Amino acid sequence: MFTLAHMSDIHLGPLPKVKGRQLLSKRLLGYVNWHRGRKFMHRRDILDLLTNDLKARSPDHIAVTGDLTNLGLPQEFPLTAEWLRNLGSPEAVTVIPGNHDAYVRVDPEKATAHWQPYMEGNEPGQALYEQIPGEFPFVRRFGDIALIGLSSAIPTAPFIAAGRLGTEQRRALGEILDRLGRDGLFRVVLIHHPPLPGQAGWRRGLRDAAEVRDILRIMARNSSCTDTTTNRASSNSKQSAVRRSSSAPRRHLKPSMAVSPPPATTNMPSSRPETAGGWR
Template sequence: MPVFTLAHLSDIHLSPMPRARRRDLFGKRALGYVNWHRGRKFVHRREILDLLTRDLIERKPDHIAVTGDLVNLGLPEEFLRAAEWLHHLGPPSRVTAIPGNHDAYVRLHPEAGTDHWQPFMEANSDGAALMPTPETRFPFVRRFGDVAIVALSSAIPTMPFIAAGKVGEAQRIHVAKVLEELGEQGLFRVLLIHHPPLRDQAGWHRGLRDAAKFTDVLKRHGAELVLHGHNHAQTVHELETATGTAIVVGVPSASEAVEGGVPAARYNEYCIARAGNGWHVEMVGRSVAATPEHVWECERRVLRER
């Protein structure tokens, strides 16, 4: 198998914020609107995102995964702008997206929200042959040669000041079956989820509510690589499973400004190749430097070598 390159970015928080009508600002949206204008708009900057995505596009990875929080307050116009941004990133055949908690900020009819991203959130033909997408849309599978991407949704509407997520029993049952099937076929399984999937990676108010049950699924059925966002931080964890070690990687926000010379906005690129009876996986981190603002290779690390 030739090297397959997969780029991963998350927590886009696309700006600028569209003008909000007074009638749109109720409940959680009103609090988020104030929070955005008081501070978050200075953190999540469009020019930082554009710098990072321009670098990503120029590197031409085989595929791009976006793990949620494309919008901020769940305003209908935000979903339209995010759809335009996804198409700029690449065609649906080369870009996979899943929602995050900000994409489920309030209860919104799908036609006014994530339906605009549907071409990026559905199985390809090879993936559908492995597992038809359930009526709930998630999980879905995309297959590229020996690499299979399994996409989940942990996005649920929550009360103000809560950013928690949940996979739910239906998705856990489906993903257990598909991980088992993909493992038996000897495929490299990449799992996409917005919230950190392991226990104690985030507190109750912003963590994955069923993290313990989801971790049990991973332990029983295995996965080679699990990619998430949400925490706006670069993290790497190892989880021992029935089929070997699963590498769990979180990536920072792709739009976060550099503070105090510390790199913030970042995406990761994974170079995946067979190595004997196992896999070789190298992670290359690409981050925005402070002065002058440019994208540089901030990390190169072998995650799997067998």
């Protein structure tokens, strides 16, 4: 039995000291929002309780699907990398970025490169799909389970938190799902923005969601399995879920942190793709 724990929208606090010139962009609105209310929702003490509870369950693997930072500041990324190291090793934790991690354009070497060991295919995954270094998608294989890491994180205008995979990632996703399905693997797609309809409005949605749904739909039709699930984070929330082949217990630490509950059961292994993500 393989147990996959899922977290999203960490928004690690407190916010580090911000230089004035760093606020000459969309970050100014985010900075104001943080101090007006978000800092009271994304409390570090609650996050620590949540992660300690999750680690106590000893899952086989942990997926963190984006928005580890708040304003995408260069000084936030080393702090989130330290948090990740406390959560687990790169072999035990997989990470993809969210829209807050691409708040504005930043040199990747000063940003998500700090997480790179957590965003690379492992050796069995590379044998199935050879990742272009530093790019997406990537594949991690654990026995009959395969995690497919995507990035929908793109810089956007103020008041917009939308995402996009783009043509190359979508093409690669279709090829990967087809290959892994033919190998009989249970496929878990990690993406920050929800691809299913009705889960996010235009300002926060996945711009190429229809194209992504078509890919998933084709793969599902070609599969003999019947279970497909999507888990999304609600607004202003951190997310944690534990997925396993038996019931998946979860705990709401505080009402404001609660999210839509995941399906109670997931049959592993199987060949139909499942999606896991979050957005804010």
